[in-house]
Amino acid sequence: MPATILSTELPTVNTRPAAEQNSRAPQTLGLLAVFGAALTFAISLSIVKWPGIPGSVIAWWRLIGSSVLWWLFLLIRRRRTGRPLPTLSEWKLATPPALCFGINISLFFLALTRTSVAHADFISSMSPLILIPAGFVFFAEQPRWKALRWGGLSAIGLVIILSNGSDAGVATIGGDLLVVAGVLGFAGYQLLSKRARAHGVEPFDYMTIVMTVALVTATPVALATAGGDLWPLSAKAWTAVAVLSVMTGMVGHGMLYYAHRSVPIATISMIQTSQPTMSTFWAWVLLGETITLGQVPGMALVTIGVAMAVWASSRTDRRTDQ
Numbered sequence: 391m392p393a394t395i396l397s398t399e400l401p402t403v404n405t406r407p408a409a410e411q412n413s414r415a416p417q418t419l420g421l422l423a424v425f426g427a428a429l430t431f432a433i434s435l436s437i438v439k440w441p442g443i444p445g446s447v448i449a450w451w452r453l454i455g456s457s458v459l460w461w462l463f464l465l466i467r468r469r470r471t472g473r474p475l476p477t478l479s480e481w482k483l484a485t486p487p488a489l490c491f492g493i494n495i496s497l498f499f500l501a502l503t504r505t506s507v508a509h510a511d512f513i514s515s516m517s518p519l520i521l522i523p524a525g526f527v528f529f530a531e532q533p534r535w536k537a538l539r540w541g542g543l544s545a546i547g548l549v550i551i552l553s554n555g556s557d558a559g560v561a562t563i564g565g566d567l568l569v570v571a572g573v574l575g576f577a578g579y580q581l582l583s584k585r586a587r588a589h590g591v592e593p594f595d596y597m598t599i600v601m602t603v604a605l606v607t608a609t610p611v612a613l614a615t616a617g618g619d620l621w622p623l624s625a626k627a628w629t630a631v632a633v634l635s636v637m638t639g640m641v642g643h644g645m646l647y648y649a650h651r652s653v654p655i656a657t658i659s660m661i662q663t664s665q666p667t668m669s670t671f672w673a674w675v676l677l678g679e680t681i682t683l684g685q686v687p688g689m690a691l692v693t694i695g696v697a698m699a700v701w702a703s704s705r706t707d708r709r710t711d712q
Contacts (some may be wrong), residue, residue: 420652423645424661430642432668434634436676438499441627445499447619450612451631453495453605456639460598467594476595483591484599487582491600492607494575497568500615505565511666513569515548518659520577525655528581529588540698544663547691551666554684580655587650597644660696667692 438448467473476484501510518541586596612620623631649658667689673679 416652420649421657421661423649424653424658427642427646427649428662428665429668430637430645431662432665433672433676434638434642435502435669436673437630437633437637438502439677441624441630443623443627444616444619445502446496446608446612446615447623448627448630448634449495449499450605450608450620451623451627452634452639453492453601453608455631455635456601457598457605459635459640460594460601464594464598476599480591480595481599483586483589484596485603487579487586488600488603489607490575490578490582492575492604493611494572494579495604496608496611497575498572500611501565501568501572504568505562510565510569511548511669513566514573514576515545515663515666517573517577517580518663520573521580521655521659524577524581525584529584529655540695541660541663542695543698544660544692544695547688547693547695548663548666550688550691551670551685554682554688580658583647584650584655587647593644593647596647597640600643601639664692664696 438445441448464475468475498510498514583596646658670679670681670685670689674681
């Protein structure tokens with residue numbers, strides 16, 4: 391929304407339009423990238439459940455598939471452009487978040503088969519409670535608290551959605567603790583990814599390293615929880631692995647990493663609160679899970695809350711620039 395200009399002011403439209411447009415374009419693309427990543431992650435939950443096998447198996451094979459695709463991309467790019475492969479310094483910067491990501495994906499996928507989807511979604515949606523203060527502490531980000539207060543509306547909507555959904559799984563304390571551990575891994579991945587991005591690690595190199603190194607922490611989880619089910623896979627499971635390797639392993643995480651350059655951690659976290667709403671919709675489309683009438687108000691509240699948080703944050707930016 392453009393800033394209000396009083397009728398008594400002289401026109402200033404040509405003072406610095408190019409500079410403002412150049413500074414806002416990366417943030418706009420970053421916000422679109424976060425929305426796109428949230429959409430791919432929302433669809434992926436249904437795909438993980440679709441084959442009917444332990445989630446840790448899907449996670450492990452998905453990491454292998456993504457690693458192969460990323461390395462093929464880098465090798466083809468090197469042959470065509472002569473660009474070198476990732477450097478030692480890039481490996482050092484990308485390894486810590488990669489280890490966190492391996493913990494995140496393996497434990498969260500496993501948790502989906504050991505607790506209810508409602509519990510898993512609600513617990514994972516609490517990640518902003520970690521990321522927002524962490525962004526302030528580690529990166530000196532200044533969250534616009536007046537804008538983020540709209541997150542309270544989204545939180546109320548999440549409670550309505552998840553409490554009125556059908557509980558297809560069996561909720562257990564052990565499963566809930568796995569989700570918590572996965573959320574901690576995701577928080578570490580997000581924070582350390584922003585650090586790597588700040589040090590100039592190129593996105594394609596970064597994602598290749600992350601998907602490869604994540605196997606270090608994901609493999610023990612897979613072997614300990616579903617070692618006998620790692621091979622062979624059904625045709626349905628191979629299809630799920632292939633789709634996830636491209637959709638989230640390359641596109642989703644690639645967009646999220648790109649957004650770290652221009653979008654604050656707090657804003658990324660708020661946009662991602664829309665994911666449970668989208669997950670519910672795609673579970674209905676892909677798995678036939680029903681959406682109850684009681685969930686509709688919650689979906690509306692989450693959507694409005696996220697939209698208002700982003701709008702208020704963007705409006706504050708423009709006022710500050712003037």
